[in-house]
Amino acid sequence: MKPRGIGRGRAPMALTALTVVGAVALALTGAAKPQGGADFQQSGHWVYNAVLGGVFHLDGATGAIDARAEVPEAEAGSPVVQGSTGGYVIGRSRIIEFGKSTLRVERSTPAPSAEAPVTLEVPGGPYVIYRESGKIVWLGGETATVSADGKLGDPVATADGTVWLHRPDNGAVCKLVKGALRLDCPASTPKGQTGALTVVADRPVFVNTATDTVHAIGEAGLGEGVPVGADLPPSARLASTDVDGRIAVLDGAAKRMLLVDIGGPNRTGPPAKPAVVSLPPGDYTDVESSGQTVVVVNKATNAVLTFDRAGKPLRETTMPPGGTRVSRGEDARVYVDSADGGHVVAVDHDGRVTPVPISGDKITSSNQPQPPPAEPTLTGGPGPTTGAGPTTGPRIQPPPKLPPPPRSTTVRPVQPTSAKPPVAPASPPGVPTSVRASSGDRQLTVDWGAAAANGAPVSAYLVTWTSSAGGSSKRVGGGTRSTVLTGLANGTAYTVTVVAENRAGRGPGGQATASPVAPKPQRSIQLSRGTPELYKDDCTHLPDSAKMRVTLRGFAPNTSVKVIPYSSNPRYSNEGRTVRTDANGTHSFEAFHYCQVGRQVWVVADGVKSNTITWERR
Known part of the structure; x- marks a missing residue:
């Protein structure tokens, strides 16, 4: 693949391709030291609450909501990502940026694609990846879009801010170094083989689900494979990073999760067999890791399930009805948002789970606009000091003491008044009932x-x-x-x-x-006179003798239906015919010879009666 980009990228990061199993295990499980830099880690998580019409910042460590910004133009269900100075509401039609210090909308730009993207919060980012259209939008400075020239798999990132991407169509494995606007593709996977990227010990690897092997990715290409010890389906989903050295593999169709141990630098024998975790009945498509804990979401019950590195269940947290979105913040916590942004579950590095309802009345930060304090009276000239403060300059003048009111020698009775009691201030409405x-x-x-x-x-x-x-x-x-x-x-x-x-x-x-449902089609049978044809000794005159033409509509698709003809002549009898409808539930055929001029005929199928016609001489 010939990469395309905008501007000039940095030099490619040097990686070493490892070709033996022991070296691969060392590369994947050895300690990784993130590169230094001027970036500060972005902590917490922003979420857009469609009901309240604003974005809220959640402190992942405390579970407190400490900031809110009004974003009236945002679309319901939009994810929110943050960079060093701003946050971004990623809508299907527009990307809206707001300032993290001003809490105001700064700009709005058209989205490059209407598809639902994958977002990454990493140093120098964030990034928004549109997998179907192959576009990577960098929001770390001036917004820029990089094209991968093809569809992309799920992206991953290392601690230094490098984003890794895989093109399933041609097998190219590419990276986008922090601050660069041009893809570099140092490795390639075998064409036609399925798999996905993940990160182990802060190094990118490729899990080949066709050969059930794990490969380190280096400048020289794909390293030698390490067997995972299990049969992985092509539809397997991977957590974006390892769980204390293990790779979390979600097999949603089989309702199971595998924790793959690929060995370590001190291991002399082969890697241990994967831990297999049976999941409760449900619908599973999302898996993520906070470093020490695996997070899996059961979409059928809206339950957030957490497990340790050995597969031991830790906690099950149920969210409100509706869809969910799973993401990993730059602070390495996993955040599960409800579709309307009204609820977030934060999973910490040590497995601590914090469910947080997003409400506008729980802002606790001084970052929100506050009423200005009353201004003290300032007077010039020297004055008394405390501590090591200045001996000259303005000082705060306390308000003068007022003399006590004079004593009165006349006691006057209190006169009743007609003043009404103060009216309580209005508050927001209650909950609409019986929705x-x-x-x-x-x-x-x-x-x-x-x-x-x-x-x-x-x-x-x-x-x-x-x-x-x-x-x-x-x-x-x-x-x-x-x-x-x-x-x-x-x-x-x-x-x-x-x-x-x-x-x-x-x-x-x-x-x-x-859920909206399509109406069931109305079943009907249309009867008419068909092709003239003689029949045995009963119908021997043309054109009196002919077949009946029958058309079924709106019946169950690909289903056998028995059609029986009837006549106003009580002596008429016919056992009928069984026909099969097509994928649209229709079928048309000719059968049932008839020649009794002046009599009425009709057919019945599965309780549905056709129109009635009078047999005429022609």
Whole structure:
């Protein structure tokens, strides 16, 4: 592959290709020292809450929400990544940048592709990778896009900020060094063989699922393979980095996870057999590592499962209904976001799990705008000091003491007043009650009950819907109790959230989950007169004698159906014919000779009656 790029990249990082099993094991499990640099590690995690319309910063160490930025133009379900000075909301149509210090939107640029991307937070990054279109967007400085000239697999990154990518079509293994805008492709995998990249001991490796081997990646190409000791399916998913020296391999179809031990520098025998972890029934596509802990998500139950390096279960944490997104922050923690951004589960390096609901009323940071303090009165000239402070200059003048009020010798009774008690200030509305979502063809009908006004009339309801296929939102009037969401994907589960608004803000949301369904086609049978044809001794005159033409529509696809003809002549009898519908549930054929002029005929199949026709002489 001939790489393309923008600008001038740095010199390629030197790597050594290892060709013997022992050397491969040493390379993959030896201690790695990240290169030094001026980058500071970006800690915590940003998430976009579609219901509240803002991005929130989660302190991964404490679980506290310590900052919020308003991003009104963001799309529901958008992931958020951060760099050294800014954060980026990655929408399907636009990438919106906000300042981490100003907490304001700085710019908005069109997204290079409408597909759902993979994001990486690494030193010098972040990066957004569009695998289908083969585009890598660098957001570490001025936004730039690098083309890989083909589809990409899941990317990985090492601690120095180098991004590694694999092109499954031609096998090229490429890297993008921190700050570079040009791909360098030092290795290649065998064409036609499946596999994926991961990182072990901060070195990139390729796991070949066709040969069930692990290969170190060096400047001289792909190193000799180390057997993994298990049969890996082509659909296997890998954590982006090792789990204390082991490779976490998710086999979602078999409901199992393998922890592959490829050996170490002090091991004399062959690598140990992989630890095999049986997973509960469910739907598994996501696996990630925080360094010491494996994180797996059961999408069927929205459960976040954690395991140690030996496969021992640690904890199961259930998230609210709806889709989930798994990512690994630059702080090496694993973050699992709910689709609407209303909930995050943070998994620390040591396996500690912190579930955090994202709410606008829990901001704890002084980074948020605060009312200015009252200004003290300043007077010039020298004054008393404390400690080692200056002896001249402005000083704070305490307010003058007021004399006590004069004593009164006349006691006056308190007169009653007609003043009304103070009105309590308004607060955001309550939760909309009885939220329901009814399925239709590519649409959902959402109904809800009124939310408590809490001191101010409800001015609007914000309806947000999210799913694995994307999402959006709409605002309706405060008196509205129903709305229709159109343009949805049939068979996809959508989480719908309804939030009430008044002049004091937005309240909590009520939720419902439903899937649009395509309507079943209406079954019908059309009967008409078919080709004239004589039949034995019963129908010997043309054109009175002819076949019946029968057309079935809307029946179950690829299904056998028995069709029986009937006549107004009580002596008529026919055992019928069994036919098979096509993939669209239709079938047309000619059968059932008939010649009784003036009589009525019809057919019945699976309880469905056709139209009735009168047999005429022609």
